[in-house]
Amino acid sequence: MFDPKDKFSKQALFEEAWGKYYAGMVEWIGPEFGGGAVEVRPATMEIVVEGEAQKVDACNVIPAQKAGQIAEIAGVTDDSGWAPVNPENMKSKADENIWVLGDSSAQGDMPKSGFSANSQAKVAAMAVRGELSDAKVFPARYSNTCWSLVAPDDGVKVGASYEPTPEKIASVESFISETGEDAALRKATYEESLGWYAGITADIFG
Ligand SMILES: Cc1cc2nc3c(=O)[nH]c(=O)nc-3n(C[C@H](O)[C@H](O)[C@H](O)COP(=O)(O)OP(=O)(O)OC[C@H]3O[C@@H](n4cnc5c(N)ncnc54)[C@H](O)[C@@H]3O)c2cc1C
Known part of the structure; x- marks a missing residue:
């Protein structure tokens, strides 16, 4: 799991659960180790982290979030x-x-x-x-x-x-x-x- 954030809510609780119930299945990689800039190549089913391409079987990409377009059109959003x-x-x-x-x-x-x-x-x-x-x-x-x-x-x-x-x-x-x-x-x-x-x-x- 690549994450551009340094930390996340309930991190200690989640990490405890990953160790207890899902040992070896979940790895969280923050910005320090490449979580901040991940390139996604859907055509070849690859992601590129710190210049290194890796094959993936499935990939859930969550782009940067913002308010719905209707809010933008209404003129109520800022930069x-x-x-x-x-x-x-x-x-x-x-x-x-x-x-x-x-x-x-x-x-x-x-x-x-x-x-x-x-x-x-x-x-x-x-x-x-x-x-x-x-x-x-x-x-x-x-x-x-x-x-x-x-x-x-x-x-x-x-x-x-x-x-x-x-x-x-x-x-x-x-x-x-x-x-x-x-x-x-x-x-x-x-x-x-x-x-x-x-x-x-x-x-x-x-
Ligand atoms: C995987 C996941 C798990 C979550 N679990 C929880 C949880 O356990 N507890 C919790 O409290 N929250 C949870 N959340 C967060 C919660 O779903 C959202 O914070 C909440 O739905 C926000 O409500 P909203 O009304 O602001 O926006 P939304 O629920 O996104 O509603 C906006 C609606 O506007 C519609 N819309 C957009 N543009 C237009 C348009 N032009 N015309 C008409 N309609 C339009 C959209 O289709 C949408 O139905 C979770 C979110 C995710 C993604």
Whole structure:
């Protein structure tokens, strides 16, 4: 796995799981050893790392991400490719009639996740309602948790609460699973993720 980033969320937890459950199967290569500039040659099924071509049987390439083209066309993105928003209500900084939620938004510390998008949508909906009806608008509070199932019944998580500051949505309190946790706690974390999924799908589609 070639990665242009120096580190990634839950790295210690993932590396622990790779050693415990998938020994010899997963190798993470950061920018120091060529993860930062990988050339992909689909015609010959090769990747080129540090000038050396390697044959691959399958290759999952994730290009640099940016907001959907519709956001660009709407004129709400900046040079980063993402759409800056006001931290207190998710309203576009470029157009006061547009709200941008979820992955497309450049908001600060929140990770791009379904949980974050849902949390941001609630704040935005409250702000829209306030503008339309003069209803009370409460101070924005955001939250996120990302679970990963590293093996059957072995769940880990990372999460935080966030509040708006003048500059960005800022993390105010965070938590992360620890390496070496016992099986009962990992099973409980996995079961918590099932509860979250049931809750958020009911929230969205119910
Ligand atoms: C492999 C993977 C696993 C993930 N696991 C989790 C997880 O466990 N928990 C979690 O919280 N998050 C998870 N995420 C992240 C989560 O899926 C995203 O953060 C979330 O879907 C973002 O929601 P969004 O509404 O901002 O964008 P999207 O879900 O991408 O929705 C944007 C929608 O806009 C549509 N669209 C684009 N352009 C147009 C247009 N011109 N006209 C009309 N429609 C258009 C797209 O088709 C798309 O349906 C995962 C992501 C991936 C890739």
